[in-house]
Amino acid sequence: xxxxxxxxxxxxxxxxxxxxxxxxxxxxxxxxxxxxxxxxxxxxxxxxxxxxxxxxxxxxxxxxxxxxxxxxxxxxxxxxxxxxxxxxxxxxxxxxxxxxxxxxxxxxxxxxxxxxxxxxxxxxxxxxxxxxxxxxxxxxxxxxxxxxxxxxxxxxxxxxxxxxxxxxxxxxxxxxxxxxxxxxxxxxxxxxxxxxxxxxxxxxxxxxxxxxxxxxxxxxxxxxxxxxxxxxxxxxxxxxxxxxxxxxxxxxxxxxxxxxxxxxxxxxxxxxxxxxxxxxxxxxxxxxxxxxxxxxxxxxxxxxxxxxxxxxxxxxxxxxxxxxxxxxxxxxxxxxxxxxxxxxxxxxxxxxxxxxxxxxxxxxxxxxxxxxxxxxxxxxxxxxxxxxxxxxxxxxxxxxxxxxxxxxxxxxxxxxxxxxxxxxxxxxxxxxxxxxxxxxxxxxxxxxxxxxxxxxxxxxxxxxxxxxxxxxxxxxxxxxxxxxxxxxxxxxxxxxxxxxxxxxxxxxxxxxxxxxxxxxxxxxxxxxxxxxxxxxxxxxxxxxxxxxxxxxxxxxxxxxxxxxxxxxxxxxxxxxxxxxxxxxxxxxxxxxxxxxxxxxxxxxxxxxxxxxxxxxxxxxxxxxxxxxxxxxxxxxxxxxxxxxxxxxxxxxxxxxxxxxxxxxxxxxxxxxxxxxxxxxxxxxxxxxxxxxxxxxxxxxxxxxxxxxxxxxxxxxxxxxxxxxxxxxxxxxxxxxxxxxxxxxxxxxxxxxxxx
Amino acid sequence: xxxxxxxxxxxxxxxxxxxxxxxxxxxxxxxxxxxxxxxxxxxxxxxxxxxxxxxxxxxxxxxxxxxxxxxxxxxxxxxxxxxxxxxxxxxxxxxxxxxxxxxxxxxxxxxxxxxxxxxxxxxxxxxxxxxxxxxxxxxxxxxxxxxxxxxxxxxxxxxxxxxxxxxxxxxxxxxxxxxxxxxxxxxxxxxxxxxxxxxxxxxxx
Numbered sequence: 001x002x003x004x005x006x007x008x009x010x011x012x013x014x015x016x017x018x019x020x021x022x023x024x025x026x027x028x029x030x031x032x033x034x035x036x037x038x039x040x041x042x043x044x045x046x047x048x049x050x051x052x053x054x055x056x057x058x059x060x061x062x063x064x065x066x067x068x069x070x071x072x073x074x075x076x077x078x079x080x081x082x083x084x085x086x087x088x089x090x091x092x093x094x095x096x097x098x099x100x101x102x103x104x105x106x107x108x109x110x111x112x113x114x115x116x117x118x119x120x121x122x123x124x125x126x127x128x129x130x131x132x133x134x135x136x137x138x139x140x141x142x143x144x145x146x147x148x149x150x151x152x153x154x155x156x157x158x159x160x161x162x163x164x165x166x167x168x169x170x171x172x173x174x175x176x177x178x179x180x181x182x183x184x185x186x187x188x189x190x191x192x193x194x195x196x197x198x199x200x201x202x203x204x205x206x207x208x209x210x211x212x213x214x215x216x217x218x219x220x221x222x223x224x225x226x227x228x229x230x231x232x233x234x235x236x237x238x239x240x241x242x243x244x245x246x247x248x249x250x251x252x253x254x255x256x257x258x259x260x261x262x263x264x265x266x267x268x269x270x271x272x273x274x275x276x277x278x279x280x281x282x283x284x285x286x287x288x289x290x291x292x293x294x295x296x297x298x299x300x301x302x303x304x305x306x307x308x309x310x311x312x313x314x315x316x317x318x319x320x321x322x323x324x325x326x327x328x329x330x331x332x333x334x335x336x337x338x339x340x341x342x343x344x345x346x347x348x349x350x351x352x353x354x355x356x357x358x359x360x361x362x363x364x365x366x367x368x369x370x371x372x373x374x375x376x377x378x379x380x381x382x383x384x385x386x387x388x389x390x391x392x393x394x395x396x397x398x399x400x401x402x403x404x405x406x407x408x409x410x411x412x413x414x415x416x417x418x419x420x421x422x423x424x425x426x427x428x429x430x431x432x433x434x435x436x437x438x439x440x441x442x443x444x445x446x447x448x449x450x451x452x453x454x455x456x457x458x459x460x461x462x463x464x465x466x467x468x469x470x471x472x473x474x475x476x477x478x479x480x481x482x483x484x485x486x487x488x489x490x491x492x493x494x495x496x497x498x499x500x501x502x503x504x505x506x507x508x509x510x511x512x513x514x515x516x517x518x519x520x521x522x523x524x525x526x527x528x529x530x531x532x533x534x535x536x537x538x539x540x541x542x543x544x545x546x547x548x549x550x551x552x553x554x555x556x557x558x559x560x561x562x563x564x565x566x567x568x569x570x571x572x573x574x575x576x577x578x579x580x581x582x583x584x585x586x587x588x589x590x591x592x593x594x595x596x597x598x599x600x601x602x603x604x605x606x607x608x609x610x611x612x613x614x615x616x617x618x619x620x621x622x623x624x625x626x627x628x629x630x631x632x633x634x635x636x637x638x639x640x641x642x643x644x645x646x647x648x649x650x651x652x653x654x655x656x657x658x659x660x661x662x663x664x665x666x667x668x669x670x671x672x673x674x675x676x677x678x679x680x681x682x683x684x685x686x687x688x689x690x691x692x693x694x695x696x697x698x699x700x701x702x703x704x705x706x707x708x709x710x711x712x713x714x715x716x717x718x719x720x721x722x723x724x725x726x727x728x729x730x731x732x733x734x735x736x737x738x739x740x741x742x743x744x745x746x747x748x749x750x751x752x753x754x755x
Numbered sequence: 756x757x758x759x760x761x762x763x764x765x766x767x768x769x770x771x772x773x774x775x776x777x778x779x780x781x782x783x784x785x786x787x788x789x790x791x792x793x794x795x796x797x798x799x800x801x802x803x804x805x806x807x808x809x810x811x812x813x814x815x816x817x818x819x820x821x822x823x824x825x826x827x828x829x830x831x832x833x834x835x836x837x838x839x840x841x842x843x844x845x846x847x848x849x850x851x852x853x854x855x856x857x858x859x860x861x862x863x864x865x866x867x868x869x870x871x872x873x874x875x876x877x878x879x880x881x882x883x884x885x886x887x888x889x890x891x892x893x894x895x896x897x898x899x900x901x902x903x904x905x906x907x908x909x910x911x912x913x914x915x916x917x918x919x920x921x922x923x924x925x926x927x928x929x930x931x932x933x934x935x936x937x938x939x940x941x942x943x944x945x946x947x948x949x950x951x952x953x954x955x956x957x958x959x960x
Contacts, residue, residue, distance in 0.1 A: 021880070021882050022882060022884055025916065041776075043770055043774065046772065049878065049882050050878060180768070184919055187766045187919065203807060208796075208811060658877035662786065663771065664800075670802070672807065703799065703803070704797050704806065705797070705802055705807065705810055708807075
């Protein structure tokens, strides 16, 4: 359904007279017969009938008649649409190379296996993969630490493990709005006695239920993590055994930032299995697996190499900040920092992460910091301790492996371009190692114009494109700016396989026929593939393709078969015990250990940016790129703009549902009473938010829950919903050198009353 | 027998799934929310009271309270609003309702809605359960406690759908029912006790 926590919550669809008429919750059971905790549906899920039959549904392929975005369309046939798209693509690829066509997908229906079928076309064409830039900082930091890439969960601790925590830190997420289907795990933990701490610049519904609410200055969460870490070190609450056995803490780092290995000493061939990382036992150097109690602290010159254990580097980085400085920058009183630390260090602590901090350019200072904190205190690798991340750490069912990109003889993969740099690439023709700028985009499963920062720059980039094709269920804001719009099926109108988040492999049966001239994505990609001349790779039926995705060894071992899915629809295919990285799920890093130190770290995309590998290899703190009170820009633009992930939408999905628009009919900006008073603004007034990039005009709501200096707009609106302008025009496209990341919240602006 | 509900306020996070699941299941016309979620806090939805950061906020899901001493029953001039003796559910008979709205004035919980003319719907066809209630022009309607579902042994939709596992349903007269046990074990409140209505909806604190 989107990338909300449910990721395609299981729904029974009742069909009457060929229409989806009622929605109910299936009664799903775990292997032991108990009800699955992963089966409820949120407020949005129950409105899917209204969404499916909304008047914004696309009915026929459309071709632009007037200017881009003018809303003038001509109905064309599928034959005409496919011919025009593929003729243009062939010409562009012939003239400028395969990369001249780019494919951009987002997280709409993120768990769809059918969605991956486009990968076959992309591979055959050698087209450019346009990679989205949301959540990359948060995701990659988890990946770099060793938690992502595991097969059974997307992150450190699977959601079910929340109930085992003694302390829950909701830190950078808003679970009552964006974790609705799994919020009950928090309730259960609290009923069992867990303390609930909420750290957030906004007083949320969860904050109202918390034992301790901590208001923090945006962009400084990493400093708070460092403060807790320093208190842990000061009070002797570090877990030396955990550091020695599960983390890179004892590994010796040379001055060049790389680990000292046997090969450096001429005692093994570089890169061989025997080329182990060295530690120091207090007397001499030895391979890490030959020493029981390696030294963690100090700085040494051994056998001609100046080295420090990775832990010492971390301690040095933490020590760069005093608790007083941390208190000053986070705007949290010292005694509250001590209280937070004291709770974190007593009992099993679980941090419920989200992507709040990820949306600031310095987001890694939080994620790297909080994982380093867990590494040194041993708050991980056990049930109830560690972290779980909204959107990511559900139970990943085993056995579905997309075959879309397999067995394509002669296919040469095209480049991957992160879209943060796409406007620059299109404007300049080349950046860094990328010398082919896409001249046509195929945009599917996403609505970038409404969701990306620096929308004005996106608009001018789209203007430079020869052909923009959008496939969508509805006339989205991006579709409105396309040249050709292709209408595709609603999830109830096509069959599909999903497997993330709930522990079940689910076969979604097509419930109703596709209406009008709507086609399923599978059929659209097949038509495009055949017209591009790849007939031999586009011969499968949807059933052939889906059944091939569960025809593999993992599926066999898990007992997942196509026949069983057809009879049972949902097959549990996940360990019964909640997955915890480092306990019952592998740590997938090069060292096999949890890494707070990242040897030889590289940026996500090399575009010739300044790169300081040594600095980026371990936690440090620097302020956000823009939203910071010491930034000179702050004098003109003293307000930080945040967009809240609200319960009524999953990004712009559900922004066409009458029921939800009845409850939440229009965008509004929430502000603190003092920011409102100083600008003579009252609830209900119309205000204008602006900065050098753009502006947006909308209604004002004065809220006691807003921190002074912070403006909050709920997320998921489109151009037509604002009185004027767009909140996407406010935010910057700038990113930290290590990440390709959309930093919506790293945004300063000013506000004035319009009427 | 007296059917009632218990709603756990600690578990309720104000998500409003009760509202939308009810709307779909009962084919509710536009604007007719039989379930609402009220914010006990600031002036606007989901906003807290108090001075930042020392704020308070609590959501209250509110539907027909199916009161033991229902003021709506007392004031109804035609007998359209009745209390079902067998179940304790307060019902409205659309055939005898004359749309005088006296009951709406009498109800202290503001849970009744009037169909002003022909009801309007978001959908062009009837959604929800095949036996979902009819919505009749110029009559007053409200939560039926999903008596159509109860009749076949199911729980009301808002209870089935509650994603926070906060809503419980059962017979308040049966001391062994889940709701009776929760009311016996937990602190609770009823809404507007000063009205003397003795609601069948208990809010667990």
